[in-house]
Amino acid sequence: MKILVCMSVVPDTTTKITFTDGDTRFNTQGVQYIINPYDELALTRALELAEPVNGSVTVIHVGLADSEPSIRKALSIGAGEAVRINAEPTDAQFVASEIAHWAKDKGFDLIMTGRESIDYNGGAVCGLLAAMLDLPSVNVITKIDVQGGVAHLERDIDGGRETSQCPLPLVVSAQKDLCEPRIPNMRGIMAARTKPLAVVEPSAGSALTQYRSYELPPAKQGVRLIEPERAADLINILRNEAKVI
Amino acid sequence: MSILVFAESADGVFKKSTFEAVCYARHIANKTGAPVIAAALGITDAAVLETLSHYGADQVMSISGTSFDHFDAQTQSAALAAAAQSVGATTLVISNTYSGKAIAPRLSVLMNAALATNVVDLPSTDNGFNVKRGVFSGKAFAHVSMDAAVKVIALTPNSLELSRNERSASYTNFSFQPSSAAKVQVTGINKVSGKIPLTEAEVVVSGGRGMKGPEHWGMIEELAAALGAATACSKPVSDMGWRPHSEHVGQTGITIKPNLYIAVGISGAIQHLAGVSSSKVIVAINKDPEAPFFKAADYGIVGDAFEVLPRLLEAARSGVQQA
Numbered sequence: 001m002k003i004l005v006c007m008s009v010v011p012d013t014t015t016k017i018t019f020t021d022g023d024t025r026f027n028t029q030g031v032q033y034i035i036n037p038y039d040e041l042a043l044t045r046a047l048e049l050a051e052p053v054n055g056s057v058t059v060i061h062v063g064l065a066d067s068e069p070s071i072r073k074a075l076s077i078g079a080g081e082a083v084r085i086n087a088e089p090t091d092a093q094f095v096a097s098e099i100a101h102w103a104k105d106k107g108f109d110l111i112m113t114g115r116e117s118i119d120y121n122g123g124a125v126c127g128l129l130a131a132m133l134d135l136p137s138v139n140v141i142t143k144i145d146v147q148g149g150v151a152h153l154e155r156d157i158d159g160g161r162e163t164s165q166c167p168l169p170l171v172v173s174a175q176k177d178l179c180e181p182r183i184p185n186m187r188g189i190m191a192a193r194t195k196p197l198a199v200v201e202p203s204a205g206s207a208l209t210q211y212r213s214y215e216l217p218p219a220k221q222g223v224r225l226i227e228p229e230r231a232a233d234l235i236n237i238l239r240n241e242a243k244v245i
Numbered sequence: 246m247s248i249l250v251f252a253e254s255a256d257g258v259f260k261k262s263t264f265e266a267v268c269y270a271r272h273i274a275n276k277t278g279a280p281v282i283a284a285a286l287g288i289t290d291a292a293v294l295e296t297l298s299h300y301g302a303d304q305v306m307s308i309s310g311t312s313f314d315h316f317d318a319q320t321q322s323a324a325l326a327a328a329a330q331s332v333g334a335t336t337l338v339i340s341n342t343y344s345g346k347a348i349a350p351r352l353s354v355l356m357n358a359a360l361a362t363n364v365v366d367l368p369s370t371d372n373g374f375n376v377k378r379g380v381f382s383g384k385a386f387a388h389v390s391m392d393a394a395v396k397v398i399a400l401t402p403n404s405l406e407l408s409r410n411e412r413s414a415s416y417t418n419f420s421f422q423p424s425s426a427a428k429v430q431v432t433g434i435n436k437v438s439g440k441i442p443l444t445e446a447e448v449v450v451s452g453g454r455g456m457k458g459p460e461h462w463g464m465i466e467e468l469a470a471a472l473g474a475a476t477a478c479s480k481p482v483s484d485m486g487w488r489p490h491s492e493h494v495g496q497t498g499i500t501i502k503p504n505l506y507i508a509v510g511i512s513g514a515i516q517h518l519a520g521v522s523s524s525k526v527i528v529a530i531n532k533d534p535e536a537p538f539f540k541a542a543d544y545g546i547v548g549d550a551f552e553v554l555p556r557l558l559e560a561a562r563s564g565v566q567q568a
């Protein structure tokens with residue numbers, strides 16, 4: 001089984017988000033970058049599926065050279081090889097078209113992405129890739145097993161869960177609960193140093209959207225405290241002043 | 246030129262988020278004069294279809310020709326793309342639900358369109374076509390220009406006030422023949438019945454580790470029931486198995502934007518706030534006056550949840566009172 005895991009590199013979850021250049025750029029000053037948490041789940045599950053059947057797991061990332069520490073981390077977690085498409089990931093359509101272009105004739109049985117990247121929250125690459133490669137897709141999966149070329153899946157739906165099956169090849173996006181993320185061990189870290197990390201120049205993919213500017217949510221006015229003994233007043237306020245219940 | 250709305254349904258009726266998408270399309274139509282066409286998959290009940298006209302659909306299209314009973318993103322997006330092409334749609338509006346998020350990207354490829362998911366406001370069309378979307382898991386918003394003739398917009402539920410806009414709509418059928426059978430076969434659906442889905446709820450009552458254990462969640466559920474609210478929780482609460490993972494909100498859980506979010510015994514860590522800070526009104530209940538949640542809240546009670554919750558419940562059950 002040949003699995004491709006798409007990986008984005010995102011600001012650490014504790015990052016305080018600020019912008020520069022008149023709110024037109026994300027301020028990367030002092031920001032720690034990590035593997036997108038959902039992609040870590042996709043990678044771990046890919047390894048769990050591939051290892052027992054002597055399959056392979058390739059990680060692909062569209063981004064510039066400063067992502068390489070995170071790519072090496074993916075290799076130390078256990079991916080066999082990595083590919084970096086050397087271009088700034090300007091939007092999901094660009095990213096997906098670059099990955100599709102690279103992957104289309106490589107015969108992957110399964111392509112995995114995260115449910116969404118925690119920076120741009122598009123949740124789009126899974127469906128885009130699948131459509132570009134004319135493959136079926138199942139998003140926000142919480143389970144995947146493969147038997148005899150057929151994937152058995154569970155995914156989140158609004159207000160519940162759905163189980164399904166689909167023959168490979170298939171594109172899926174990983175949701176929490178898929179597995180426990182694997183942590184690199186010393187052997188993995190040593191091995192990662194010599195694993196192949198190919199750098200590929202982008203094809204002619206283009207972005208169809210442009211990020212013009214950013215804003216932060218309006219600051220709260222300050223909290224209005226209510227005495228715990230008068231908790232019932234809160235319900236009145238919510239009903240009659242805030243009018244939200 | 247027209248605006249096509251995907252009228253997503255559940256259990257044979259349209260979701261509230263669908264009506265929000267129709268309202269969104271109506272707003273654009275009022276500026277551009279383009280008609281609003283709401284397309285439903287596999288819904289044929291005239292009374293149900295008519296509800297789309299209440300929110301501003303000029304035309305209601307019922308797509309048939311294959312079964313849409315089970316969700317397959319490939320089949321549904323192909324059907325919608327064919328329908329959109331048949332009416333020359335240049336703007337497509339979809340709800341940013343789990344299914345919507347599966348369909349919207351596929352539609353954008355089929356339609357050669359620019360795509361924006363997680364859109365939270367009406368577009369500004371003064372200089373091109375710009376949408377506002379949530380980024381950094383609720384910590385910020387981005388203004389994004391959509392630079393293609395055709396646009397696919399996935400609108401986050403609860404982003405737009407519903408407004409009635411009765412139209413005398415026309416009703417059409419569109420027959421879609423898929424080029425191949427659906428590859429994804431649904432084998433089971435497990436819905437938590439009788440509960441309001443978290444992503445659609447207007448009021449959410451949420452508990453954290455301060456609730457001490459799953460045996461105390463009755464208080465959270467009772468208050469939620471009295472307020473017509475959905476229930477949610479912090480990450481450690483779902484990690485410990487006190488509550489199902491589907492209730493976990495935050496940066497690595499669900500992002501929600503209800504009108505009212507009540508956080509009980511939750512500290513207010515940055516990753517938690519990311520998922521809830523777009524809520525219109527936030528109430529924090531915490532026994533620690535230094536809890537960071539109070540900085541992000543509109544109203545707060547510094548007190549013991551086990552004393553405060555019964556008082557809130559009593560007041561919530563006692564009907565409308567004048568302040």
Ligand SMILES: Cc1cc2nc3c(=O)[nH]c(=O)nc-3n(C[C@H](O)[C@H](O)[C@H](O)COP(=O)(O)OP(=O)(O)OC[C@H]3O[C@@H](n4cnc5c(N)ncnc54)[C@H](O)[C@@H]3O)c2cc1C
Binds near residue numbers: 453497511536548549
């Ligand atoms: C990569 C990463 C991702 C994360 N993603 C998320 C996420 O998506 N969502 C999320 O929620 N967290 C997330 N977290 C965890 C987050 O950092 C916090 O640890 C978590 O939100 C804390 O949960 P809590 O507030 O329930 O528990 P605690 O931090 O333990 O807080 C409990 C609170 O309850 C109060 N309390 C105790 N007893 C009472 C009482 N009797 N009455 C009233 N108040 C009481 C305490 O004063 C305290 O403030 C993430 C962390 C990491 C590292």
Ligand SMILES: Nc1ncnc2c1ncn2[C@@H]1O[C@H](COP(=O)(O)O)[C@@H](O)[C@H]1O
Binds near residue numbers: 038039060095121
């Ligand atoms: N620059 C990138 N390189 C490779 N994969 C990516 C990139 N950006 C996003 N992805 C993948 O697409 C998923 C969803 O991203 P998004 O559509 O941006 O929310 C991520 O979880 C990754 O698996």
